[in-house]
Amino acid sequence: MTVSTSDEYRKLITPGSCVACHSHLCQLLPADRRDAAQGLLELNRGSRLEAVEGGGFPRLWNIVRGVAAITTLLADGRRQVIGLHYPGDTVWAPEPVGGTIAWLEAQTDCWICQIDTSAASHAASANEALQARLFTLVQRQLEEQAARIVTLGRLDGYERLCLYLGELASRIGRPMGREILISLPMSRADIGDYLGLNAETVSRILARIRKDGLVKFVSPTQMIIPDLARLEKAVPIATPGQRQAARLRNTATSGGARLATNGPARAGGAS
Amino acid sequence: MTVSTSDEYRKLITPGSCVACHSHLCQLLPADRRDAAQGLLELNRGSRLEAVEGGGFPRLWNIVRGVAAITTLLADGRRQVIGLHYPGDTVWAPEPVGGTIAWLEAQTDCWICQIDTSAASHAASANEALQARLFTLVQRQLEEQAARIVTLGRLDGYERLCLYLGELASRIGRPMGREILISLPMSRADIGDYLGLNAETVSRILARIRKDGLVKFVSPTQMIIPDLARLEKAVPIATPGQRQAARLRNTATSGGARLATNGPARAGGAS
DNA sequence: CGGGTAATTGAGCACTCTCAAGGACGGTGG
DNA sequence: CCACCGTCCTTGAGAGTGCTCAATTACCCG
The missing domain is CATH 2.60.120.10 (Jelly Rolls)
Structure with a gap:
């Protein structure tokens, strides 16, 4: 430090x-x-x-x-x-x-x-x-x-990663026209530590998400999200955008708290 | 209500x-x-x-x-x-x-x-x-x-259930001499919802924990924990000493604090 | 151009899920 | 008291998902 x-x-x-x-x-x-x-x-x-x-x-x-x-x-x-x-x-x-x-x-x-x-x-x-x-x-x-x-x-690996990418896009993504460019701030292993997976699994699932066209790789740490809505649809939950909108509604009345917020949202999954 | x-x-x-x-x-x-x-x-x-x-x-x-x-x-x-x-x-x-x-x-x-x-x-x-x-x-x-x-x-099902039982024991357990009697307040399905598992898996793991002698069944919803310390030892909660050791392992590689291996196999989860 | 880290990919395995079939238990009505 | 019924629990078989181990390959930096 x-x-x-x-x-x-x-x-x-x-x-x-x-x-x-x-x-x-x-x-x-x-x-x-x-x-x-x-x-x-x-x-x-x-x-x-x-x-x-x-x-x-x-x-x-x-x-x-x-x-x-x-x-x-x-x-x-x-x-x-x-x-x-x-x-x-x-x-x-x-x-x-x-x-x-x-x-x-x-x-x-x-x-x-x-x-x-x-x-x-x-x-x-x-x-x-x-x-x-x-x-x-x-x-x-x-x-x-x-x-x-x-x-x-309750989310499987694929959903967790879609959520993560969406989170990145809405927090530190740079809009490029209709697309969003994101620079992954973490290694595969760190992403795994965040999502409860391991590095290899993260890598494999990322490849799968790419193959599905939800994301394009510029480099291993830079990717482009062509359609955020489509990415978020892969996760059966409220989107960060929706949550943010809701929160703005909620906090609008109380003391002008207006931090941009998000965070992974609710999950679907098995039971 | x-x-x-x-x-x-x-x-x-x-x-x-x-x-x-x-x-x-x-x-x-x-x-x-x-x-x-x-x-x-x-x-x-x-x-x-x-x-x-x-x-x-x-x-x-x-x-x-x-x-x-x-x-x-x-x-x-x-x-x-x-x-x-x-x-x-x-x-x-x-x-x-x-x-x-x-x-x-x-x-x-x-x-x-x-x-x-x-x-x-x-x-x-x-x-x-x-x-x-x-x-x-x-x-x-x-x-x-x-x-x-x-x-x-990061915990597998066995560890999660040991943690859950220990939690119950310390919160609503009734001491009976050296042993602790607990009444499970939830069904297997509810426990699964709590621990991110499903009901059948909870049942199976509970059977395994019983076979390992960490718990005795009185009925499906009443059990006795003969030795709480032994149960808790099944969960890798960090003691200060262990944490120190783990941190040294963890930082040894680089300033980025990477980790060579991850948690136990955990699978399924959803969809 | 090397050295090292990070990322990818493959094979095999472990853990958990799904689906399904019984079994245990408690409450109800005859 | 006992049969019946619904719910919860258990157990089994097979499939899916993610992990481990291991080998490349890509990338970064001097």
């Missing part, structure tokens, strides 16, 4: 006019604690960020740039990516619990703004805007995790 | 001296909203409780008695149990999102205390104790869901 002090940031995070992110969550902290409570970190690909004990109040990670995974390990070395987060996301940092630990791991070079609300809590418990924002944020993260539980519990 | 008004409750929930639960979360609500914000519900086995829009503030379900599952029903009738909750648990009620709805479903007869913090939020945002309590509660739920993601993503 690298703490950067480059000029590029200094400009971004000028106190009082930080433009690093769109959430401006830090602005809701009490003015005298704003500096202590935030810090923009630069993480190189593969480096990690572990939450420390927050004393009961949340530590938040705001993904300013890049893609970062919340990851954990089993005793035997098996690995699972619990969540995958994109620019604009704010993550409730997982605290160490009973021998198990999860950390944030940069999948690409990242800028992460760390916000420690414990610094704010005592002075700002009356801060209703902050509280509302935190609730919205937590609600979203609970939903995303619930969706991932369904994905891992 | 049944709203009970039986005498048995009336005694329990006498305002100001409610002893229905141990959380006493409702006591943290402002006094004038306490009645509006809570209500003790009786759910018969199989009945449901749906959250409604909370305006950005959480609706909480406090499990006083019984076992309840947060469940989603897919368009084709298949189910996924997202979470399973026991007496003493407080659940952040899932709000309807994008056409997908999750609800609480009583696995056994339940008493549920519903707490609506939106009633409290405006008057009591300064209530630091309540806020701290909510954070703790959310933190725990996020952790539980993260653990379930790992379970579904």
Whole structure:
């Protein structure tokens, strides 16, 4: 993990006019604690960020740039990516619990703004805007995790990968006319860790999805999605777009929370 | 869903001296909203409780008695149990999102205390104790869901069931000397929906666990765990030492933290 | 142009699913 | 009390999906 002090940031995070992110969550902290409570970190690909004990109040990670995974390990070395987060996301940092630990791991070079609300809590418990924002944020993260539980519990590999590609397309895809260009931020093995598969299976299923014409390969890490709707139709669930629209409807009333959101959605599958 | 008004409750929930639960979360609500914000519900086995829009503030379900599952029903009738909750648990009620709805479903007869913090939020945002309590509660739920993601993503059926039995033992098991007696609150099919398996597989694996001596059957829904420690040893939960070792293995290859091998064979799953 | 990592592909196997047939259990009515 | 019935549980056979192991092939970077 690298703490950067480059000029590029200094400009971004000028106190009082930080433009690093769109959430401006830090602005809701009490003015005298704003500096202590935030810090923009630069993480190189593969480096990690572990939450420390927050004393009961949340530590938040705001993904300013890049893609970062919340990851954990089993005793035997098996690995699972619990969540995958994109620019604009704010993550409730997982605290160490009973021998198990999860950390944030940069999948690409990242800028992460760390916000420690414990610094704010005592002075700002009356801060209703902050509280509302935190609730919205937590609600979203609970939903995303619930969706991932369904994905891992009930979707097969093909569906999981279609979901993943759709997620990438809507979060970091670059529209090119009617098509969408995506750069995969993770290796096959990492994708496998995210989707509960292994690297070879990911590779094989990707080949199958390509053969079905749902995606075109530019290189192993760059692909083009000719028709997002068709890709999403391969997954018998609400699409990220639909969910986002629904959430905008939902949150429109409550305190102007307007983070672009998504996350894998609901699943079909067997039973 | 049944709203009970039986005498048995009336005694329990006498305002100001409610002893229905141990959380006493409702006591943290402002006094004038306490009645509006809570209500003790009786759910018969199989009945449901749906959250409604909370305006950005959480609706909480406090499990006083019984076992309840947060469940989603897919368009084709298949189910996924997202979470399973026991007496003493407080659940952040899932709000309807994008056409997908999750609800609480009583696995056994339940008493549920519903707490609506939106009633409290405006008057009591300064209530630091309540806020701290909510954070703790959310933190725990996020952790539980993260653990379930790992379970579904990386544990095989045998491990998932051992975990489930251990969970039951520690939450609703009755100690009998050195052994623990548990009454399964769910059918094989429901357990399958919880663990991402199907009913037949659950039955088969249960038979295998029995043959391995980790559990003794009293009846199909009552079992005895002779040695909880031995059961838990079947699940690779990371101890600090093991985690350290695994991390060293994991980081040894490169800064990218790659992993040579993945989880156990897990197949099927859907379609 | 080498060295190393990442990705692909193949063969064989393990785990879980589907479909199907009995068996155990509890409730009901005769 | 017992036959009947529905539900849940068990067990079997066969098929499907994904994993392991292993060998290439492609790609990146110096």
